Structures are given as C-alpha cells and as structure tokens.
Amino acid sequence: MAEPKENVLMEKIVSLCKRRGFVFQSSEIYGGINGFWDYGPLGAELKRNVKETWWNTMIRQREDVAGLEATIIMSPKIWEASGHVSTFSDPMIDCKTCKGRFRADQTDEIPCPQKPSKCVNECHGEKTAPRAFNLMFQTYVGPVQDDSAVAYLRPETAQAIFAQFKNVMETSRQKVPFGIAQIGKAFRNEVTPRNYTFRSREFEQMELEFFIKPDEAIEAIHGSVATVPPTGHPGEPQPNWGWQAWHQYWVEERVRYYEGIGLSRQTLGFHIQTPEELAHYARATVDILYKFPFSKRDEKGELKGEELEGIAARSDFDLSQHARFSGKPMGVFDEELRGAWGKLPKEKQDDLWRRYYENRKKYLEKSGVETELASKQATEDANGLAKGQYIPHVIEPSAGVDRLILALIANAYTEETKTDDKGKSETTVVMKFHPRVAPIKVAVLPLLKNKPELVAKAREVYDLVRTQMNSFYDDAGSIGRRYARQDEAGTPYCVTIDFETLGEKPELLNTVTIRHRDDGKQERLPIGDLAAWLLARVR
RNA sequence: GCGGGCGUAGCUCAAUGGUAGAGCGCCAGUCUUCCAAACUGGUUACGAGGGUUCGAUUCCCUUCGCCCGCUCCA
Structure with a gap:
C-alpha cells in the first residue's frame, strides 16, 4: 500500500530536521523517550527568534502589557484553584473485550458499546481495575516523599499570571485594561504524544492574560459598550470596548503576528468553539490553526488544520477562583467607575447591579457554593461594583511555541527541481523562512x-x-x-x-x-x- | 492504554543463520572566477536486553522508539 503523500512530506521534513540539526529525538542514544524532543543548533536559533518576536510584539512594543517569568513548580493549591487537580485525576476503567475506556464513576450510566441495553458495569466484558489518569507531572518538594510534599510541574503557564496579578499590577503601575505576558515551559503527561513535536509532554507556551473591565463597568462609565464589526481588526483600543471587542482585537492582532513571521492567512485556519466545546466559564474561544501535512480534511477535502493558539474570553473565572481559594482579594478599584456610578439614574444603577449580581451568582453556584451563601456573596460583589470595585475579566491568547516552530518549518519546506545542461535533474530543498525568524x-x-x-x-x-x-x-x-x-x-x-x-x-x-x-x-x-x-x- | 506496521551508517535504501554493501551527506586534500563539478583519501550502522543455536543483524520473547487506526486531549 502506497503511503499517503502527506506522510511522505512529513517524513521528508522530519528527515531534514535531523540531517540539518533542527530537531533531534531526546535521549536518542538510549533509545529515545516518548513525547520529548530537543532542538539542534538551527532549531535553537529558530526558537529563540520566534520567542523574541513574540516578546517584542506583545510586550516591548506595547505600553499596556508587562512581562513575567514565574517558576515551573508552584504551590499545589494553584492547581486546585484552577481546576487541574480534579479534572486531571479521573480514575478510568478499560474494557479488554470491547477496548473501550470509561470513567470509573460513570460505569453505571454509560451503555456498553457492544450491548447498549446494558451499562458498562453490567456487561460481560473483562475490565481492568480503575486507574488514575493524571495528566499533570507529579514531583516532591524537599527530600521527604510523602503526601504533604507533592507538587506538580505546571501544565500551563497562565496560572502564575493570575497568582501574581496583584504584584505585577502594582509594580508595573498598570491599570485595567492591561496585560501580563509570559513565555515558559509547561508539562502534560499526554496519553498519546503524536505528530512529531506537535503534541509533546514537555513544551513551551507564550501566553498573554489581558485584563479588562466587566461590561457592566464599561456601561456605567461610557453609557454603552462599543459595538464593532463582526469581522476584521477593530482598530486601536477604545475605552468603551467590552469583552467582545477586545476578544476580536486580540484574534486579529495575533493573526497579524503570524503573517509578520511568514504564515500567510491562507496557511491558517480558524475554529470558533461551539457552545458545547466551551468551558462553562468561557464566553468565546477562537482557535488559530495551521494546516499541517498531517492535518485532517473536512467534507470538502480541505485541510482543517491543527491548533497553534487559542484566544479565549474567560470572564472573571480565573481571578475569582484564586480569590476564593487563597482568601486574598483579586478585585481592583476603579476611580472612574466610582465617579460615574453616582451620576447614573437609579434605574440604570439597578439594572447594572442586577446583571453583575446574576453573573457573580451564576459563577459561585457553578463552583459549588451553596445557594444562600452564593446570593450573599454576589450581593457583596454587586455592592462593590457600585463603589468602583470589580474582578477584572480576561482575554487569553495562548500559543504553543513548539507547535509554531513546527508550523514555520513545514511552511518553509520547499522542494526545487533543477535540470542542468546535460539534462540531469536534481531536487534540492529550500527552507523559505521569513528573514525575521531564520536561524x-x-x-x-x-x-x-x-x-x-x-x-x-x-x-x-x-x-x-x-x-x-x-x-x-x-x-x-x-x-x-x-x-x-x-x-x-x-x-x-x-x-x-x-x-x-x-x-x-x-x-x-x-x-x-x-x-x-x-x-x-x-x-x-x-x-x-x-x-x-x-x-x-x-x- | 488497545490493535496493526516498522526499526541496518548523519540521510535514503540493499544483502545475509557464518558479524554487512551502495548512493548521497560529512571531514581532509588537489582543483575550481557564482548555484550540490571532478579526482584522491577518510568517516560512520544491524535500537536495547534475554533466549534458541557451534554460531543470530537474520528465528523466538521482552523492552524502548517511530508510523497508522482507536482512545484521550483540562
């Protein structure tokens, strides 16, 4: 059976990466280790250049974003607040008969794939004991390896930004709206690392958390929230932008960034997450995709692409979680809001108060806070808004460095066939990197x-x-x-x-x-x- | 994690139950007045471990890794 030409192309790229020193398998002399990759001399230069273009674009060329470099190991409480400890530790059961895998706590609800009339725990398939599936790498802090010393290698860099939100805001003398950006390693114990370096267990992220005022605050200050055209770049940031305008702004900013390092719009794809795909606290997420040779095709036969970056509007979920779990206030005081609020007509005040109250209550109840307490807390939060206080909302453009490197390599890979005077033809490879990122x-x-x-x-x-x-x-x-x-x-x-x-x-x-x-x-x-x-x- | 395929030099491939060749690359030299010229010399491999055998790169088992499908993807 002939190999699909996409595989052939990908294999050529992999071969060139090794031959020229872009990428090597980690620990190769010991047989390698699944899901880990090293960058050789050219790859290391390429990666440095990419990170530098991002840091320049996102931080140095802007007045409203500050940089951060946090540790990889942090207090494990961070991951309880973020939800990673609970969502990463579902015990799973495998069925050796039907090859299915099921959450152990759902075997009496899920129908058996082979006998749908019975549940998984009633069918006759031979099942394994429940096994923990934790996608976070665990380690111990200090020499004693007991439960109290358990810590995790961060599965994303974002949480450090939320945890240091107050410190950065204070020392950088920034005011909402502003962002905090970070580049750094992250670790996920992926079930199946695949597609060369695309899904690795150790990888690097470039993340921005851009903090904005809640729409209720914008409305109080400016009378209404700006509406922007549904597509295209909305232009220079305006004071009356709500989360939708900011979200769209960052999607377009990020696309411009990719164009600036050689990935044209045609090589990119976009995925707007459906309500079912969205996390419950997220209001919108747009994924920027790159059409890799190994990407799947849609019904029309077009390459769909794989995710390079997700730009999520995450409401005030993250800061709220850390406020609850740490007991430290994460709200900000907004002089402008306090001044504006007093001048609003009573009906407007009541309307905004009610909407902010409902949003806070919904968040608290979703987080498992019991109804009465949630109402009390939400009332306090809404009263705070009236005094100029709120927890900022956030727009999160989160990009994978290594995925971008692979996209740039795949995008640059070009074969050229030359025929000499004697009619002998020869194929050579030209890596057409944008000069800004070229090693x-x-x-x-x-x-x-x-x-x-x-x-x-x-x-x-x-x-x-x-x-x-x-x-x-x-x-x-x-x-x-x-x-x-x-x-x-x-x-x-x-x-x-x-x-x-x-x-x-x-x-x-x-x-x-x-x-x-x-x-x-x-x-x-x-x-x-x-x-x-x-x-x-x-x- | 399951099923299938695969693993020989830096890369692409070949041969063989009696310890392996080629092309390209790479290094050195001669030469060379602009797109992988030529010549000479050199370099490097049976993924790892165990078993069967007088002898294993070849057969068997285990393991690691890669590819494809399933599963997973906060």
Missing part, C-alpha cells in the same frame, strides 16, 4: 578557498556582520554547494567575496554580491552598507 541571517563565503586574499577578505566581512546578527562562514566545496547548504538551513542571504571585491574592476572595489535564497538573484553592495542593508531585512 542564520547571512552566510559569508569566499568565492574560492585556495586564494588567501579572498579568504582573508571574507573573514573580515564575516567579523563585521557577526557582531550584528547570527552569521555563518563557509569555505568548503564549490560555491554552488555552499549556496545549497544554506538553502537547506534557510539562510535568506549569502554574501560572496570575489575578485571584484578585491578590485579586479576598480569601480567594484570593496563591494560584495548578495545572493537571495528564494530566487537565486544577486545584487552588488558596498561592504560599508552591508550591515545596515541586512539589519533592515532581518528585524
């Missing part, structure tokens, strides 16, 4: 190796550019071979030092050729202009 920005090459003047001049040029950007010097083999090697590494520019550089034609003294990776075209540039020319293109 090597420029290769410096003497035209010939056995001419000391060329080599000396090339070393000089190399020393000039290497201080500015990641550069590579190569004098081994023919010039065409060296170009081809750089094509596989995805180097956008090759600088060649030839006899004209040395003054064979006096008017070209101290000029070099710049060869473009994607079309092979060359242009000539004075050495003095080289660094600036390159920097303008790789930043």
Whole structure:
C-alpha cells in the first residue's frame, strides 16, 4: 500500500530536521523517550527568534502589557484553584473485550458499546481495575516523599499570571485594561504524544492574560459598550470596548503576528468553539490553526488544520477562583467607575447591579457554593461594583511555541527541481523562512578557498556582520554547494567575496554580491552598507 | 492504554543463520572566477536486553522508539 503523500512530506521534513540539526529525538542514544524532543543548533536559533518576536510584539512594543517569568513548580493549591487537580485525576476503567475506556464513576450510566441495553458495569466484558489518569507531572518538594510534599510541574503557564496579578499590577503601575505576558515551559503527561513535536509532554507556551473591565463597568462609565464589526481588526483600543471587542482585537492582532513571521492567512485556519466545546466559564474561544501535512480534511477535502493558539474570553473565572481559594482579594478599584456610578439614574444603577449580581451568582453556584451563601456573596460583589470595585475579566491568547516552530518549518519546506545542461535533474530543498525568524541571517563565503586574499577578505566581512546578527562562514566545496547548504538551513542571504571585491574592476572595489535564497538573484553592495542593508531585512 | 506496521551508517535504501554493501551527506586534500563539478583519501550502522543455536543483524520473547487506526486531549 502506497503511503499517503502527506506522510511522505512529513517524513521528508522530519528527515531534514535531523540531517540539518533542527530537531533531534531526546535521549536518542538510549533509545529515545516518548513525547520529548530537543532542538539542534538551527532549531535553537529558530526558537529563540520566534520567542523574541513574540516578546517584542506583545510586550516591548506595547505600553499596556508587562512581562513575567514565574517558576515551573508552584504551590499545589494553584492547581486546585484552577481546576487541574480534579479534572486531571479521573480514575478510568478499560474494557479488554470491547477496548473501550470509561470513567470509573460513570460505569453505571454509560451503555456498553457492544450491548447498549446494558451499562458498562453490567456487561460481560473483562475490565481492568480503575486507574488514575493524571495528566499533570507529579514531583516532591524537599527530600521527604510523602503526601504533604507533592507538587506538580505546571501544565500551563497562565496560572502564575493570575497568582501574581496583584504584584505585577502594582509594580508595573498598570491599570485595567492591561496585560501580563509570559513565555515558559509547561508539562502534560499526554496519553498519546503524536505528530512529531506537535503534541509533546514537555513544551513551551507564550501566553498573554489581558485584563479588562466587566461590561457592566464599561456601561456605567461610557453609557454603552462599543459595538464593532463582526469581522476584521477593530482598530486601536477604545475605552468603551467590552469583552467582545477586545476578544476580536486580540484574534486579529495575533493573526497579524503570524503573517509578520511568514504564515500567510491562507496557511491558517480558524475554529470558533461551539457552545458545547466551551468551558462553562468561557464566553468565546477562537482557535488559530495551521494546516499541517498531517492535518485532517473536512467534507470538502480541505485541510482543517491543527491548533497553534487559542484566544479565549474567560470572564472573571480565573481571578475569582484564586480569590476564593487563597482568601486574598483579586478585585481592583476603579476611580472612574466610582465617579460615574453616582451620576447614573437609579434605574440604570439597578439594572447594572442586577446583571453583575446574576453573573457573580451564576459563577459561585457553578463552583459549588451553596445557594444562600452564593446570593450573599454576589450581593457583596454587586455592592462593590457600585463603589468602583470589580474582578477584572480576561482575554487569553495562548500559543504553543513548539507547535509554531513546527508550523514555520513545514511552511518553509520547499522542494526545487533543477535540470542542468546535460539534462540531469536534481531536487534540492529550500527552507523559505521569513528573514525575521531564520536561524542564520547571512552566510559569508569566499568565492574560492585556495586564494588567501579572498579568504582573508571574507573573514573580515564575516567579523563585521557577526557582531550584528547570527552569521555563518563557509569555505568548503564549490560555491554552488555552499549556496545549497544554506538553502537547506534557510539562510535568506549569502554574501560572496570575489575578485571584484578585491578590485579586479576598480569601480567594484570593496563591494560584495548578495545572493537571495528564494530566487537565486544577486545584487552588488558596498561592504560599508552591508550591515545596515541586512539589519533592515532581518528585524 | 488497545490493535496493526516498522526499526541496518548523519540521510535514503540493499544483502545475509557464518558479524554487512551502495548512493548521497560529512571531514581532509588537489582543483575550481557564482548555484550540490571532478579526482584522491577518510568517516560512520544491524535500537536495547534475554533466549534458541557451534554460531543470530537474520528465528523466538521482552523492552524502548517511530508510523497508522482507536482512545484521550483540562
């Protein structure tokens, strides 16, 4: 049976990644370890570049986002508040007869797949004992390994942002609306790591939690919540934006980011989560997908894509949870809201009070707080709103670094077939990375190796550019071979030092050729202009 | 976790119950005035463990890993 061409393509990409040093299997000399991958020299550069573009775009180029770098191991109470401890620890039972897997607490509700008239616990299938399925990696803090020392490697970076919300807001002197962003490792004991590095057990995330005022506060201050066109970028943030406008803003901002590093809109897909898919506290989630070779196809035969990033409107759930579990207030005081509230007509006050009360009560009841207490607490919260206090809502753009790296590699992978004068054709690989993320920005090459003047001049040029950007010097083999090697590494520019550089034609003294990776075209540039020319293109 | 397929050099592949070859790559050298030129030399492998056997890369078992399907995906 012939392999599907998608698999062939994916296998070629995997092979190139190893051959050129983008990705290696972790612990390969010991036979590998499932779900863990290392980045080789080119992959490490690529990943650094990607993280840097994100950090620049999300934090340094903005006035309203602050950075954070939290620990991987945190108080286990964080994961109780976030819900990860309970949702990760469902005991499961496998049926050896029908191969089904069921939650142990539901075997008297779920029908047997083979005999739907009976429940799973009544059918005759041979079943395993209940086994805990905890997708969090567990460890012990301190040398004594007892229950009190249990801790977890974080399954997402987001929770640290919520836990440090107050500290960051205070020290960064930010006011809502503002964001906190973080890049870091996360760990999930995935049942089935699959698709190369796409679903790994150790991976890196780039997450932003952008805190906004609840719509009731916006309405109190501005009279109404802004409506924005249902598609497209809503433009510069406005004070009267509610969660919908902010959500859409971040979806579009993130798409622009992907376009800026070489993933065009056509290579991306979008998935708007349905009400059934949404977590109960989430109001909307849009997933940005990349169409990988291994992605499934829809009814029309179009690639659907796999999730690179999810942009979720998570209401005030997360901060509320941490407020409840830690006993520390997570609300903010809003001078503008307090001032505006007093000027509202009574009916408007009552309306906003009631809506905020209902939302808070719904949250508390969903969280298992008994009705009477929930009503009391929600009343306090709504009274707080009237005094200018609220728990911020949050928009969460959460991206997987390693998934993005794989998308960039798959997107860059291009085969080109050249036929020489003798009719012999040869296929070469060109990695067409955007210059901003390309691992090597420029290769410096003497035209010939056995001419000391060329080599000396090339070393000089190399020393000039290497201080500015990641550069590579190569004098081994023919010039065409060296170009081809750089094509596989995805180097956008090759600088060649030839006899004209040395003054064979006096008017070209101290000029070099710049060869473009994607079309092979060359242009000539004075050495003095080289660094600036390159920097303008790789930043 | 279940079922199926697979595992030989850096990569792609070959052969064999008597310890393995090729192409490409890579390294060194000669040469080479712009897209994997040529020549010379060199480099590197039977995923791991156990069993059967006089002898195992080959047969059997276990294990690890990869691919496909199912399951899972907060």
